[in-house]
Amino acid sequence: xxxxxxxxxxxHQPTRLRQYRxxxxxxDSHYYDDFTxxxxxKRVAERCYLPMNKVLLEAIKENGGKFKVAFSxxxxxxxxxxRYAPEVIDSFRELVQTGCVEILGETYYHSLSSLIAPxxxxxxxxxxxxxxxxxxxxxxxxxxxxxLIYSNDIGAQVYDLGFKTMLTEGARHIMGWKSPDYVYSCExxxxxxxxxxxxxxxxxxxxxxDNPAWxxxxxTAEKYLGWLKAADGEIVNLFMDYETFGEHRSADSGxxxxxKALPALALAxxxxxxxxxxxxxxxxxxVDELSVPEAISWADEERDTSAWxxxxxxxxxxxxxxxxxxxxxxxxxxxxxxxxxxxAESDHLYYMCTKFFSDGEVHRYFNPYDTPFEAFIxxxxxxxxxxxxxNEAIATKQ
Amino acid sequence: xxxxxxxxxxxxxxxxACEGIVKGLAHNGVETLFVMPSASGDEDQxxxxxxxxxxxxxxxxxxxxxxxxxxxxxxxxxxxxxPYVDPEEYFEAIEKMKKEQVHETTVGFGQKFKFSGKYxxxxxxxxxRYAQVGGTIAMQHADEFDLIHAHDWLTYLAxxxxxxxxxKPLVVHVHATxxxxxxxxxxxxxxxxxxxxxxxxxxxxxxxSDLTRSIVINKYGIDPAKVVTxxxxxxxxxxxxxSVERGVHEKVVTFLGRITFQKGPEYFIEAAAKVLKRTxxxxxxxxxxxxxxxxxxxxxxxxxxxxxxxxxxxxxxxxVQKMFALSDVYIMPSVSEPFGISPLEAMRSNVPSIxxxxxxAAEVLKYALKVDFWDVDALADDIYALIQYPALAxxxxxEGYDEVNNLKWNNxxxxxxxxxxxxx
Numbered sequence: 001x002x003x004x005x006x007x008x009x010x011x012h013q014p015t016r017l018r019q020y021r022x023x024x025x026x027x028d029s030h031y032y033d034d035f036t037x038x039x040x041x042k043r044v045a046e047r048c049y050l051p052m053n054k055v056l057l058e059a060i061k062e063n064g065g066k067f068k069v070a071f072s073x074x075x076x077x078x079x080x081x082x083r084y085a086p087e088v089i090d091s092f093r094e095l096v097q098t099g100c101v102e103i104l105g106e107t108y109y110h111s112l113s114s115l116i117a118p119x120x121x122x123x124x125x126x127x128x129x130x131x132x133x134x135x136x137x138x139x140x141x142x143x144x145x146x147x148l149i150y151s152n153d154i155g156a157q158v159y160d161l162g163f164k165t166m167l168t169e170g171a172r173h174i175m176g177w178k179s180p181d182y183v184y185s186c187e188x189x190x191x192x193x194x195x196x197x198x199x200x201x202x203x204x205x206x207x208x209x210d211n212p213a214w215x216x217x218x219x220t221a222e223k224y225l226g227w228l229k230a231a232d233g234e235i236v237n238l239f240m241d242y243e244t245f246g247e248h249r250s251a252d253s254g255x256x257x258x259x260k261a262l263p264a265l266a267l268a269x270x271x272x273x274x275x276x277x278x279x280x281x282x283x284x285x286x287v288d289e290l291s292v293p294e295a296i297s298w299a300d301e302e303r304d305t306s307a308w309x310x311x312x313x314x315x316x317x318x319x320x321x322x323x324x325x326x327x328x329x330x331x332x333x334x335x336x337x338x339x340x341x342x343x344a345e346s347d348h349l350y351y352m353c354t355k356f357f358s359d360g361e362v363h364r365y366f367n368p369y370d371t372p373f374e375a376f377i378x379x380x381x382x383x384x385x386x387x388x389x390x391n392e393a394i395a396t397k398q
Numbered sequence: 399x400x401x402x403x404x405x406x407x408x409x410x411x412x413x414x415a416c417e418g419i420v421k422g423l424a425h426n427g428v429e430t431l432f433v434m435p436s437a438s439g440d441e442d443q444x445x446x447x448x449x450x451x452x453x454x455x456x457x458x459x460x461x462x463x464x465x466x467x468x469x470x471x472x473x474x475x476x477x478x479x480x481p482y483v484d485p486e487e488y489f490e491a492i493e494k495m496k497k498e499q500v501h502e503t504t505v506g507f508g509q510k511f512k513f514s515g516k517y518x519x520x521x522x523x524x525x526x527r528y529a530q531v532g533g534t535i536a537m538q539h540a541d542e543f544d545l546i547h548a549h550d551w552l553t554y555l556a557x558x559x560x561x562x563x564x565x566k567p568l569v570v571h572v573h574a575t576x577x578x579x580x581x582x583x584x585x586x587x588x589x590x591x592x593x594x595x596x597x598x599x600x601x602x603x604x605x606x607s608d609l610t611r612s613i614v615i616n617k618y619g620i621d622p623a624k625v626v627t628x629x630x631x632x633x634x635x636x637x638x639x640x641s642v643e644r645g646v647h648e649k650v651v652t653f654l655g656r657i658t659f660q661k662g663p664e665y666f667i668e669a670a671a672k673v674l675k676r677t678x679x680x681x682x683x684x685x686x687x688x689x690x691x692x693x694x695x696x697x698x699x700x701x702x703x704x705x706x707x708x709x710x711x712x713x714x715x716x717x718v719q720k721m722f723a724l725s726d727v728y729i730m731p732s733v734s735e736p737f738g739i740s741p742l743e744a745m746r747s748n749v750p751s752i753x754x755x756x757x758x759a760a761e762v763l764k765y766a767l768k769v770d771f772w773d774v775d776a777l778a779d780d781i782y783a784l785i786q787y788p789a790l791a792x793x794x795x796x797e798g799y800d801e802v803n804n805l806k807w808n809n810x811x812x813x814x815x816x817x818x819x820x821x822x
Contacts, residue, residue, distance in 0.1 A: 022683060022710045023720060026645025316699035373695045377709045384681075384705055388646065 002273040004235040005228060005266060006195060006280050008144070008167060009242035011049070012074040012110050013041055014347035016368055020382045029389060031339065031382045036368070038084045041077075045085040048246035053091040055245075055256055059263040060100045067263040068100045068274040071242065072144050075108030075131055076345055089135060096136045102276035103132050105140035105163060111344035112308055114145055114154045115295060116322050119329075124341070125161050141165065142277040146346050148197065148239065148298040149305060152291065155186035155194070163192070165281040167239060170196035171296045171303035178288070181233020185286035193281035194290055197239040197298060201227060206240035210253035218254070221261035228272060234284050235275070239298070300355065308349040313376040318349060320383060324390055331393050339386055343379075351375035399430045400532055400546070400553035400560070402515065404441045404448065409517060411739050412573055415606075416549055418633045420446040422811030428818065431543060433535055433556070435528050436515025451531040452513045454538075522588065525552055532556025533563050540564045545818055549573060551589055554596025561599065567821040570600040575613050578660055578734045594618050601821050604814065606630050606737040607758025628814050629762050630737045631807040634746050640716075642723040649680045649785040652725040652749075654718065655740055657688035662731035662754065662771045667694060669731075671701045672778035673785075680706070680785055685721050687712040722747035726791070727784045731771045732757050741766055745802045750794035752780045762805060765797040 018033040059067045073092065081088045095101045107113055107124040108131065114121045125143075132140055142165035143158045150168035158166050170180025178184075180196035204224070208214045216223070228236055241248065249255045266272045275283060299307040309315055321343055328340055352372040369375040399420065403413035420430045424445035437450035513524055536546070536559070547569045548557030554570055561568040576585040576593060597603050597618050603625045605611040611627045614620050651673075653666045663684065670682040684694060684707070691709070698707045713721055722728070728744030728751040735757035742759065744751045745766065753760055754771035767784070769776040784791045 022685075022708045023717075023724070024645065025708070026647070027643070028645075312696055312699040313704075316702055316704045319702070320705045371692075373692050374711075376695060376699070376704070377711070380704045381708060384708065385645075387705055 001234070002271055003229075003231070003233075004275040004280055004283065005272055006070070006235055006237045006275050006277055007068070008070040008072070008104070008237070008239045008277060009244075010072050010144070010240070011077055011242045012072075013037070013044065013077045013080055014110070014345050015076050015080070015342040016040075017348070017378060017382055020378055020385070022381055025381055025385045026388050029339075029385055031385075032342070037080060041080045041084045044243060044247050045081075045088050047251065048243050049085075049088045050091060051251070052242065052245040052256060052259070053088075053095055055260050056101075057091075057095055057098070059260065060095070060098045063263050063267055065098065065100050066267050066274060068102070068276050068279070070102040070104055070142070070276045071095075072104040072106045073132075074106060074110040075128055076110055076342065078131060078135065093136060096138060100276075102142065102278055103136055103138055103140055104167070104277065105129055105132070105143040105161075107146055109341040109344050110146050110346055111341070112146060112149070112305070112318070112346050112349070113322075113344060114149060114157065115305060115309070116318070117325050118157055120322070120325050120344075121157060122161060124344075125158075142167065142281075144168075144239075147307075149295055150194075150292055150297075151295040152187045152293060154295065155192050155292075156189050159186065159189045159192040165193050165195065165277050167195045167237070167277060168197070168292075169296055169298040169303055170198055170237070173303065174290065174292055174296055178290075179233045181231050181236055182287045183235065183281055183284040184288055184290040187289045187291045190286070190289065193286055195235070195237045195277055195280060196290075197237050198231065199298070201231065201236060202238045202240050205238065205255070205258075206244040206248070209244075209255055209258070210249045219258065221258055221265050224258075224262065225265050225269065225272075228266065229269070235280055237280075306355065307353050308346050311352070311354050311372075313352045313354075313372065314349045317352065317376060317379055317383065320380075320387070324387065327390050327394050331390070331397065333393060336386075336390060336393065339389075343383060343386060348375070348379050352379070399432050399446075400528075400548040400556045401432055401434050402550065402552045404432065404434055404437070406440060407438055407515075412550055414633075414739070415573060415630060417442070417445075418631060418807040419811060419814070421633065422631070422807030423814065425808045426811050426815045428811070428815055430547075431539060433532060434515060435513030435524060449535055449539075451528055451535065452510065452515075454531050454535055455510045521552075525555060525592070528553065529555035529559045533559030536560030536564050536566075540566075544822055545569065547571060548596065548600075551576075551593045551596060554592055554599075558596060558599045567601040568599060569602045569604055569817065569821070570596045571604045571606075572597070572610055572614055572736070573606055574736045575610060575617070577613055577617055578610075578736050590618075600624070602626060602817050604628050604817060607761050609756070609758050609761065610736040626813075626817055628810055628817070629758070629805075630739060631805045631810040632739055632742045632746070632802065633807055634803065637746075639747055640719050640723050642720050644724060646681055648678075649726040650683060650724050651680060651727040651729060651781055651785070652683045652685060652721060652744075653729050653731070654685040654713070654721060654744075655730070657684065657686050657691040657694055659690060660732060660734055661688070662733045663688075663690055663694045664697060665731040665771055665774050665777060666729050667697050667701065667707070668774045669729075669777040669781060670707055671703055672774065673781050674703055674706055676782060677786065678706075680781075682707045683710060683721070683725070684708070685710040685713050685718075718743075719747070722749055725749045727752065727781055729777070729781070730754060730757060730759070731769075731777060733771050735759065742802045742805060745795075745798035748795050748799055750784050750791050750798060752777060752784070763798075763801060765794055765801050767794065 016033045016036050017031050108128040143163040144167040148168045180198050184194040186192040295305050296303050351367050351369050352375045354372050401416045405413050405417050430446040432446040433449045435451045437448050441448050545567050546557050546560045548554050549571045550573045557568050576590045597620045605627050608627050611625050614625050615622050655661050657663045698704050728749045730741050730753040732754050737758035741751040741753050752767040755768050756771050760768050767780045
């Protein structure tokens with residue numbers, strides 16, 4: 001049996017908030033920094049999404065459909081594509097139409113709802129599913145939660161929503177001596193198969209590729225192929241941000257050429273094949289159940305949820321936001337749901353992270369605020385306005 | 399008169415007070431020459447003549463040079479000193495300074511100093527140079543003035559130098575002391591030494607409140623007979639209260655100022671949490687920035703009240719007026735406040751105020767509510783009363799407005815003029 005390579009790319013852009021001051025509360029309910037969102041989206045489309053889609057499309061065609069990848073696209077990024085760069089949607093659609101690209105399910109707003117509000121989680125997953133059907137004409141069967149957040153409990157919910165496959169992190173503290181290079185199943189829900197990210201080989205591309213101080217630099221497709229072959233399991237799961245290609249790692253680093261060369265080289269070897277996540281779990285049996293009582297993720301050294309909920313600022317903001325779900329359900333107003341969803345994007349909490357010392361570099365790169373405190377103040381000002389709107393709507397309804 | 403700053407370019411309240419004083423003195427028929435380290439040229443000189451120390455070359459005549467240098471060289475200028483920082487910031491400033499080339503004060507003949515006139519890390523060096531320039535200016539203008547008046551420790555050495563070189567009487571004006579900047583056991587001893595030296599050399603020490611007067615007497619050991627309180631006033635001329643459309647319907651309770659230990663922000667937050675337990679019809683705002691801001695934000699988040707407790711960051715100019723216009727109650731819970739001008743501004747904007755008994759303003763304001771800064775329950779009670787009982791709020795608002803309008807610099811400086819006259 002050939003060893004499977006499963007490539008999956010996360011595509012997401014947050015809906016960044018404008019500078020929202022105390023004086024705006026109760027007066028101005030436009031929360032978003034449209035200019036920044038448009039500028040960044042257009043830049044990333046030009047540097048990454050469009051050229052990289054082209055690279056992948058050519059690789060699929062050149063290899064006669066044997067090269068396969070998977071994407072997850074958040075509702076937040078799709079809304080921005082729609083608004084600022086619709087040509088990106090066309091180019092993803094073209095990829096999906098090859099039949100070699102799988103689109104995964106997730107929460108529409110790239111949110112942390114799975115950690116606190118099962119009904120809201122379900123709502124967002126179904127909203128995302130509708131969106132994927134509408135835009136791409138396919139129904140997702142594999143699921144990846146925001147930032148690969150997973151626990152036994154979340155796995156059970158995902159299975160109940162109709163997914164057979166779920167992606168998560170091969171976190172060292174969970175795996176122990178076990179290898180991430182096999183298929184596992186969810187504890188308690190044996191029919192939900194788990195694919196675990198090989199963080200070593202994934203991060204070689206997404207983090208280390210362009211680092212001249214890395215002892216393996218420069219990384220060639222030939223060298224990398226050797227590592228893939230040396231991996232001892234049945235499947236190697238390479239999961240990463242799609243923005244790795246051309247945005248986080250600039251095109252000058254040769255990262256696109258690397259991805260251009262890799263598929264043909266790997267297929268020519270004979271012992272490797274590319275699979276999508278749903279194919280992977282059809283092809284490989286689960287070797288064991290994986291017990292994950294506490295939520296894990298692919299973020300930071302801790303591989304837990306502390307990047308979003310690690311300090312009291314994040315927890316208070318998170319609880320205040322989700323404290324509104326009951327009222328929102330009563331109102332069921334699409335405009336309010338929309339703003340709630342955008343405020344639920346995990347990125348806003350990420351900006352409030354105070355873990356500066358171990359993973360500060362990564363956090364700073366993604367953060368539009370100078371300090372986590374500024375991020376918190378701005379977010380709470382916006383949220384305060386939103387709470388006023390919700391309460392007024394409730395009062396009107398009664 | 400030696401000052402450190404003058405409107406429009408000011409970092410704190412000192413410049414505003416100096417402007418009020420020179421204008422008030424002018425009204426009382428006293429002319430002033432106002433020396434400051436770094437004038438920008440856009441200061442209002444209708445009531446005083448501004449001398450920019452950065453424009454003055456230090457010139458040394460033969461004998462006086464040594465004498466002059468003797469007077470000022472007790473200062474070690476190779477160490478950093480900052481008036482309003484916490485120990486961590488101070489440590490960082492020191493670390494930064496170690497990496498940079500350390501400046502020695504090498505005073506040449508006819509050399510001009512470029513003063514920043516700010517409160518930077520090389521403040522002590524600037525203070526020392528300002529003293530030398532101050533002495534020089536005093537000699538140059540010796541026949542134009544009768545008396546020297548120095549505002550706060552930054553200018554005391556200049557005042558001393560001027561007195562030594564001209565023999566004219568010196569008044570030092572204490573707007574704040576080291577004990578208002580740090581806690582009792584953590585004052586900056588070098589600043590303390592300058593303050594004490596200035597007060598001892600002075601013929602009169604003017605304090606902005608009786609609270610400060612007792613600190614000067616008890617902590618600095620100054621003879622009570624020469625320490626006089628002249629309460630601050632505030633100049634509201636040409637100011638119209640603005641009206642702002644409100645976005646929030648709840649009552650707004652505001653803290654406005656530097657978020658530092660001295661200002662007691664944590665007591666305000668604790669009181670806010672207590673009030674929110676009893677009524678939801680209220681929001682709290684902490685306007686300003688400072689070294690305790692991040693701690694304050696954490697405290698608010700920990701108490702779970704961040705949907706009702708807002709931070710604005712540092713506010714400038716018109717935004718300050720806007721904030722007052724949006725407020726229903728103003729709080730100044732200072733741990734130690736020599737005077738505290740902000741409740742006067744609030745009351746002038748028709749905002750009833752609660753101030754700590756540990757503030758100089760408490761000595762002059764009859765219609766502000768007063769609590770001990772540490773008495774969070776009393777503070778919460780008063781906030782609750784002002785937002786729930788309209789009779790109390792409108793009484794405090796109306797009487798407070800009249801009260802602060804009567805605190806005029808013209809009256810305060812009349813008292814100051816008497817102090818001058820007693821020395822001439």
